[in-house]
Amino acid sequence: MNLTEYIESKREEHLSDLFEFLRIPSVSAQSEHKPDIERAAKWVADRLGAAGLDNIEIVPTKMHPLVYGESLHAPGKPTVLFYGHYDVQPPEPLDLWASPAFEPAIRGGNLYGRGTADDKGQVHIHIRALDAIRKTAGKLPINLKVMIEGEEEVGSVSLWDFVNANRARLKADALVVSDTSMLARGVPSITYGLRGLNYYQIEITGPAQDLHSGVFGGAAPNPITILCELFAKLHDSNFRVTVPGFYDDVAKLSKAERKALNALPWKASEFRKTVGAPGLGGEKGFSIVEQLWTRPTLELNGIWGGYTGEGSKTVIPSKAYAKFSTRLVPNQNPDQITRLLGRHIRKLLPKTVKFKLDVHSQGKPWVAPYTHPFFEVARRALEKGFGKRAVFIREGGSIPFVTQMHDTFKVPCILLGFGLPDENAHAPDEHIALENYFGGIKAVAQFYEGLAGL
Numbered sequence: 001m002n003l004t005e006y007i008e009s010k011r012e013e014h015l016s017d018l019f020e021f022l023r024i025p026s027v028s029a030q031s032e033h034k035p036d037i038e039r040a041a042k043w044v045a046d047r048l049g050a051a052g053l054d055n056i057e058i059v060p061t062k063m064h065p066l067v068y069g070e071s072l073h074a075p076g077k078p079t080v081l082f083y084g085h086y087d088v089q090p091p092e093p094l095d096l097w098a099s100p101a102f103e104p105a106i107r108g109g110n111l112y113g114r115g116t117a118d119d120k121g122q123v124h125i126h127i128r129a130l131d132a133i134r135k136t137a138g139k140l141p142i143n144l145k146v147m148i149e150g151e152e153e154v155g156s157v158s159l160w161d162f163v164n165a166n167r168a169r170l171k172a173d174a175l176v177v178s179d180t181s182m183l184a185r186g187v188p189s190i191t192y193g194l195r196g197l198n199y200y201q202i203e204i205t206g207p208a209q210d211l212h213s214g215v216f217g218g219a220a221p222n223p224i225t226i227l228c229e230l231f232a233k234l235h236d237s238n239f240r241v242t243v244p245g246f247y248d249d250v251a252k253l254s255k256a257e258r259k260a261l262n263a264l265p266w267k268a269s270e271f272r273k274t275v276g277a278p279g280l281g282g283e284k285g286f287s288i289v290e291q292l293w294t295r296p297t298l299e300l301n302g303i304w305g306g307y308t309g310e311g312s313k314t315v316i317p318s319k320a321y322a323k324f325s326t327r328l329v330p331n332q333n334p335d336q337i338t339r340l341l342g343r344h345i346r347k348l349l350p351k352t353v354k355f356k357l358d359v360h361s362q363g364k365p366w367v368a369p370y371t372h373p374f375f376e377v378a379r380r381a382l383e384k385g386f387g388k389r390a391v392f393i394r395e396g397g398s399i400p401f402v403t404q405m406h407d408t409f410k411v412p413c414i415l416l417g418f419g420l421p422d423e424n425a426h427a428p429d430e431h432i433a434l435e436n437y438f439g440g441i442k443a444v445a446q447f448y449e450g451l452a453g454l
């Protein structure tokens with residue numbers, strides 16, 4: 001039996017093993033799940049061992065453990081560092097799931113459950129590919145280092161400490177990550193660009209305490225109104241961000257890249273359907289693909305204040321809050337964007353309120369050429385695994401670790417994504433298409449084998 005046949009013959013086994021992984025509610029943001037995080041780390045370590053990796057370690061950190069393992073028995077062959085995350089986003093709101101978030105279920109060719117696409121399912125693709133290579137060939141034909149962290153969804157707080165403390169040990173010819181999406185069904189994709197992310201929270205304080213809106217309304221400043229005015233002013237009618245200097249460092253897309261991106265087999269009609277809104281609202285003058293992958297944004301992610309409970313309460317609240325973020329593109333500088341934004345907000349807010357702007361996290365964008373020979377191996381592996389033509393894409397999401405690794409070690413970063421944009425990552429009914437999960441195992445196995453042939 002060859003490698004692909006072997007993988008095909010083990011479909012039930014791949015799935016039952018993945019189900020075990022998915023049943024562990026490894027939610028990194030919620031402290032009540034700390035024991036589940038520990039269990040998930042242990043589960044990953046066990047499976048890396050079973051797949052034939054050595055020197056497996058569950059590395060304790062300030063927050064959640066990360067799992068490391070390696071196989072270094074192919075002298076003269078390439079060395080790859082594979083990175084993924086075993087933590088998941090909180091499952092809430094629970095009542096919007098058709099089947100429970102941590103009880104995997106198959107419906108209509110999809111596997112449902114928190115982490116199926118982001119990122120346990122994709123990590124599992126690699127574990128199963130390694131296992132298949134070991135079972136068919138006996139040993140791994142390349143050198144591999146594997147690092148699976150448990151804090152990605154809360155900002156990878158400890159990851160960089162570990163990387164810095166283990167620079168020599170982690171040295172590799174390329175970084176491989178499966179934590180992104182395919183362009184569309186039937187279009188295997190390699191991602192060569194991601195946006196960066198700056199995340200903020202603002203608190204606006206007006207009156208020293210909540211006030212009766214009849215007794216004080218009309219004379220006292222209302223922080224909710226002022227917050228709404230502020231955010232209304234941060235975009236113009238063409239949906240451009242109004243912060244002075246915001247676009248100054250945005251790299252202009254080359255003619256060739258613009259043409260290539262807009263020629264991809266991508267359907268606006270599908271995108272509209274996935275969004276499900278009566279219309280779209282993007283920056284004027286750019287195609288949707290350009291808006292999503294090559295333009296920066298400023299988005300409100302949450303806004304609250306005052307009374308939101310049952311019935312009515314006539315109150316002017318003392319405080320109003322918002323969480324918001326900017327997605328950044330080359331060559332915007334996260335520090336500079338925070339400075340510009342802070343300055344602009346200070347200018348826009350009236351003297352009737354005070355404000356506090358907190359920076360939760362900052363992350364640089366990433367885009368890199370895909371000329372290294374490994375990319376050609378990856379493209380061919382995807383085509384073998386899926387039986388379809390593979391494409392090179394950029395994406396709008398953020399993986400700060402990829403940028404850091406590329407900046408610090410200058411290694412090629414090969415992003416083989418097996419999710420789909422409509423698979424509800426971070427939302428209820430997250431799922432992965434089974435064809436992409438199985439195709440992924442075949443493609444990744446081909447990739448690791450192919451690298452040995454270079």
Ligand code: BES
Nearest residue numbers: 118152153155179180181395397398399
């Ligand atoms: N896997 C995603 C990143 C992603 C999603 C990249 C889709 C490309 C396409 C990752 O787990 C994630 O959710 N990243 C966060 C940022 C992180 C710092 C919390 C994001 O993009 O919002």
Ligand code: MN
Nearest residue numbers: 118119152179
């Ligand atoms: Mn992810």
Ligand code: MN
Nearest residue numbers: 118153425426
């Ligand atoms: Mn995520």
